[in-house]
Amino acid sequence: MARLVMKFGGTSVADIDRIRNVARHVKREVDAGHEVAVVVSAMAGKTNELVAWCREASPIHDAREYDAIVASGEQVTAGLLAIVLQSIGINARSWLGWQIPLKTDDAHGAARIGEIDGGEIVRRFGEGQVAVVAGFQGIAPDNRIATLGRGGSDTSAVALAAALKADRCDIYTDVDGVYTTDPRIAPKARRMNKIAFEEMLEMASLGAKVLQVRSVELAMVHKVRTFVRSSFDDPDAPGMGDFDNPPGTLICEEEEIVEQEVVTGIAFSKDEAQISLRRVRDRPGVAAAIFGPLADAGVNVDMIVQNISESGESTDMTFTVPAGDLAKAVEVLERTKAETGFDAIQSEAGLTKVSVIGIGMRSHTGVAATAFKELAQIPVNIRAITTSEIKISILIDSDFTELAVRRLHSKYGLDRV
Amino acid sequence: MARLVMKFGGTSVADIDRIRNVARHVKREVDAGHEVAVVVSAMAGKTNELVAWCREASPIHDAREYDAIVASGEQVTAGLLAIVLQSIGINARSWLGWQIPLKTDDAHGAARIGEIDGGEIVRRFGEGQVAVVAGFQGIAPDNRIATLGRGGSDTSAVALAAALKADRCDIYTDVDGVYTTDPRIAPKARRMNKIAFEEMLEMASLGAKVLQVRSVELAMVHKVRTFVRSSFDDPDAPGMGDFDNPPGTLICEEEEIVEQEVVTGIAFSKDEAQISLRRVRDRPGVAAAIFGPLADAGVNVDMIVQNISESGESTDMTFTVPAGDLAKAVEVLERTKAETGFDAIQSEAGLTKVSVIGIGMRSHTGVAATAFKELAQIPVNIRAITTSEIKISILIDSDFTELAVRRLHSKYGLDRV
Known part of the structure; x- marks a missing residue:
């Protein structure tokens, strides 16, 4: 038995059918006996719609109000995934940032995560409950919703994995791993099995858009083994639930990579x-x-x-x-x-x-x-x-x-x- | 100077232009020196969209998750109105149910309001701040969002008016008051200036859809003078800010109606x-x-x-x-x-x-x-x-x-x- 954080981005939860597919990925891990927390983004397009409304309301706007508005996207997805999970027999509940609580600093709109109290989520793991966590959001010292800046759900997932002492943080995305370079321009690009935190940090900073730079930094600091994989794979295909060697790319400490290439x-x-x-x-x-x-x-x-x-x-x-x-x-x-x-x-x-x-x-x-x-x-x-x-x-x-x-x-x- | 609660329904906040119009109504009252709390519904159509997603996720679904999902509609409107108010120079901030807190019982999906702590809102009235409150929602004893059932924003507004000891609760809607009967079938129907709580309760129960029955009950119990008026009127037309006799229908105690008709x-x-x-x-x-x-x-x-x-x-x-x-x-x-x-x-x-x-x-x-x-x-x-x-x-x-x-x-x- 292991403890997993699974994170799904906007395209992976774009509609109810896609959310059902996410639920099958979650079910696979739950059926394997793992303790699971799922972090979700807003449905694709929703954040842009909410941001556009804020701008239409006023080009210059209060970041605290922006946060309350924009965080609603993840709130909706978390609730919907909890409902779908329950409908296939999985004990699940949604958690908003302020309910956990996931505390942030007061830099509304681009807040940094402070303390995360994972106690209640872990207690409920003991009751077999899956935690469905709204990504991208926390609660600031002023008791108001704070968001982590665009793409912040990756950061939420890694930070939660650190707080819960998870064995792995799986980032499900629309690509199936990290490649040696962009396969769209170099058809011979290979998916890496493993990449060191430091290397991934450079890749992310230098244009590889698989993961947010901040989430990689956080993973490196807290030594969170982070796994990039595709949410579009069939959740029940052979090998998908292989704990030691699932399809995708593991971002980990240098020592874990036995044969390090000179250039990655x-x-x-x-x-x-x-x-x-x-x-x-x-x-x-x-x-x-x-x-x-x-x-x-x-x-x-x-x-x-x-x-x-x-x-x-x-x-x-x-x-x-x-x-x-x-x-x-x-x-x-x-x-x-x-x-x-x-x-x-x-x-x-x-x-x-x-x-x-x-x-x-x-x-x-x-x-x-x-x-x-x-x-x-x-x-x-x-x-x-x-x-x-x-x-x-x-x-x-x-x-x-x-x-x-x-x-x-x-x-x-x-x-x- | 008086203390007012102003409530705007879904059609009154259907888009940013309509929200700007709402802001002008609020500005009129603020400029007159009143202390103002505004209660808003979700933008027209949003609640239906969210409810449809819940049903698509599962025909039978956890009311606690439904509440977290559906309450997001009012959350968005409250933030947007706060932004628009700020943009026209009004000190305003949004309040979600859990932030006030507006406490409810645990009947998720159709919760009843318990205690409302209006202390912080009143303190900020003293600083000239307008409270923009997300209607239809509160926080249940389990620390999760609860909604009051469809149309619950009227009830939120009246309950808030009672808690804040407001002088009047103005319900802005898409009709300009309460009529002696439905003007669509009886062209000679008259708008009433005043109607007693008991009469309005019967009217609402018997098919006059201007106000939710629960909100009228609550107004009657707490003696909240409730005023039904149109959000579509020009906010700055003559008489709109007349405190004693604005255009619309006042729902009040029997004693306040001097010449009571036999049939209303x-x-x-x-x-x-x-x-x-x-x-x-x-x-x-x-x-x-x-x-x-x-x-x-x-x-x-x-x-x-x-x-x-x-x-x-x-x-x-x-x-x-x-x-x-x-x-x-x-x-x-x-x-x-x-x-x-x-x-x-x-x-x-x-x-x-x-x-x-x-x-x-x-x-x-x-x-x-x-x-x-x-x-x-x-x-x-x-x-x-x-x-x-x-x-x-x-x-x-x-x-x-x-x-x-x-x-x-x-x-x-x-x-x-």
Whole structure:
């Protein structure tokens, strides 16, 4: 017997028929003798409808009211799933954030989870009851509903799994696992059986949209073994209930992965833009003078490359921002030009950041050189490079995205054979 | 300065534009210096959608889950109205049943209101804050959401007005007041300025659908001056904010109505059916033997007429049931015929109960005779009669409904001049 948290997203609960399918997944685990808590999102489209009403009511609106409105979507799904589970003979009840309680801070609209009291849910596990928990919501110190920000149901599920000391947190989604890269552009992409938390964090941050970054961070901190799998599989197909090796991808601690590859996956994010400041007067505090106002304006600066000038008097500063923020960034830079001190701004959109990710890089050299050589052979011009302990990110023209991803995927031996 | 509860139903909050109109009604009262709590229903159609999902999930479903699902409709409206009020400069916040708390009993799906703690709402009146309260819901002893049954937002509003010791409870609806009879069939029907609680209770029970019967009962018990008015009127038209004499109908204590008419209104309910049991053996307990099984089957028996036989050995028993319950009632009676002891069942649908209502009847004789005479002149056959202290109900063929209502309306001097 194990304790499981199962999480189902919006497309998995889009209508009553899909909710019935979810109930069959739950029944399979209950029949296997497991203690089960289910976390659900709002039915697909509902959150968008509620958010649109808030905006129509007023473009600027009280986040506490937004939370009360938007959290109703998960409330409905939780009740409906409880009803369907009861109808197939499973003892189940719904839990809203304030009923558990799942306490959050007071950052309404994007609250962070504090304490979760899992005591009553665990007590009812003992009575054979399944907990159906409305995701994405908790209760703030002001006794009002708080939501966790978009996609927050993944975070709810992982946090609940940590609080309940669950053996596994299964994230059921519309893909069947985490792939070495996006299969839509690289048909030879493979589904991974396992991926380390750190790697998944990089993959999620760098554009793989399977899981919310926050939920991966939380899973890593609390060591929650998190499993990504498809809700569209037949719930009763062979192997679906295999506790040790179900179909999907396990996100777990590095130690649990016996044969660690050097490179695990290739991630990419399109719609990057590059800004270069020419002949910036090189003096202490210049970086703060440039990036401080950008941060204040909410512009997310990513790769930063600084070339030191020969004379030591001026420097070229290059960095990337999301293409959508380019105009705002340029406007901020022009406005603060006098304090910053530079000669000219050059900017270009239509760029892509390709990232090679793998924990094995820590102990292997030459991983970066392999990427540079492979891209040179295409040839693709490399515009910027940043590295961390377990990833290399390379900025290229977006036109080459698919080709570069496929070539790197092959080169690092990730292709499905 | 006064304290007001304002209640808006589903058609009054059907979309964001309608909610903006509601906000203007609220603003008018706030600007006049009043302390205001607003009670809202779900947006028109939302409750039906949610109920349909519950039924699709399972025809028989846990009332506690139903409550969590269906109460979300009012939750959304309360948040949206709070946002719109804030956007026009009014300090407002939404309150869910569990936040107030508005405590109910544990009869989920049709809960009765217990205690309401209005303390925090009143404290915030002192800070100039408007309370926007989700109607139709409260919190049951099991810490779960309870709903009050369909139309329960009227009841929420009156109960809240009692708890807050409000000077008036304004029920904004899609009609502009309570009429002497249904204006769709009697064009000369007049809007009443005032009606006594007892009369309104009869009107509501007998088919005038302006207010929920429960809310009128509650208003009568707690002496809540309740005002029925239209949400579709221009919120800023002259006289709308007149505290003593706004457009609409005040439901109040008898003493407040200076010139009490003998007859106040004519109500009617179509779709009645009549059942006659012929030659029932007349013995003690026979009524219980007939009506007990009908009550157990959920059949709502209304007018009962018993003719004592000459011999004293048998009797004819006639009563009415809603036409929709007729088949079930006959089936129950046939099944229990052996215990009951009668010769034959006769039944007929297509009947209407017309009721003449007025507190003045208590002190005036001849009111019933006037009705009988008037109907005889049409001529309409009277099938059954029941009376109470303040009403006379007469069962007739439905074909004559409109004609009879108009003739009685004129005869009792109710026509608009």
